[in-house]
Amino acid sequence: MQQLAVTNQPNTRYQIVGMVFLAIVLLSLVYAIWWLDDWLEDAQRAPIQKVVVSGTRVNIEDALIESTIRSKHPESFFEVDVDRLHREIEALPWVHRASVRKRWPNSLNIHVVEEIASARWNKDSLLNQYGEMFEAQLPNEILPDLFGPGGSEETALNGYRDMQTLLNSASLRIDELYLSERFAWNLRLENGIRLNLGRSEYVDRLQRFVDVYPLLMKQDKQVDYIDLRYDTGLAVGWKNASTNEQES
Structure with a gap:
């Protein structure tokens, strides 16, 4: 009986x-992954082509934001560290808050919230709309000068706002506000009158001044200062008065 030889040569060839x-x-x-990684790291192949800045801006310079990005982030669009860039932009002058987003294929969207200067603080800093101190070049607009101990920024600004709202009814404006270490309030108005309000009930005491102010303006003497640290009444110091007439 003849046996047939079976070979697996074709199967081996296929394997x-x-x-x-x-x-x-x-x-x-592997080559594709290596090439893609090399391409992503190459700033010349995937540079940041466009920087779009949004948000209401008066003192923030768009050119400064873009130059910060270009100088500190020469890497490709894909390699930019968004968290680091976010911190760098918020450190720029007049930037209160910022958000950074990548937009495919080569753009960065930057949204900024600008600091609003509400007052000068101790002559060398500014207070923003939230009573937070920040450093920036002083603006040209007229701002009140607030003075106080460290950590009292928000208290001083809120007190200023409350008192200025009350003085608006008499067309008076605060030029300087002083908050002492013991949190006693003193004001100097734009017309030169100085007010000593003490530590407590300063709004009620300021209202007493507003009520009597029209009568004081009818006097033939010029007011120098007013001491309102009394339960009722006030003491007035007159300019160019004799010693006996200085207070009444």
Whole structure:
């Protein structure tokens, strides 16, 4: 009886072809990953083409924001550290808050909230709309000067706002406000009158001044200062008065 010889040579050939094909695919995939990584790291191939700044801006310079990005982040669009860039932009003058977003394929969207200068603080800083101290070049607009101990910024600004609202009814404006270490309030108005309000009930005492102010303006003497640290009444110091007439 004749036996037939069965060979597996074709199967072996197919296995070799399959392994070669798989090796080519794997090598191609590795090369593609290497090429993509190299491409992403190359700033010349994926640079930041456009910087879009949004938000109401008066003192913030868009050019300063863009130059900060260009100088500190020369890497490609894909390699930019958004968190680091966010901190750098918020450290710029007049920037209160900022958000940074990447926009495919090569843009950065920067939204900023600007500091609003509400007052000068101790002559060398500014207070923003929230009573927070910040450093920036002093603006040209007229701002009140507030003075006080460290940590009292918000208290001083809120007190200023309350008192200025009350003085608006008499068309008077605060030029300087002083908050002492013991939190006693003193004001100097734009017309030169100085007010000593003490530590407590300063709004009620200021209202007493507003009520009597029209009568004081009818006098033939010029008011120098007014001491309102009394339960009722007040003491008035007159300019160019004799010693006996200085207070009444």
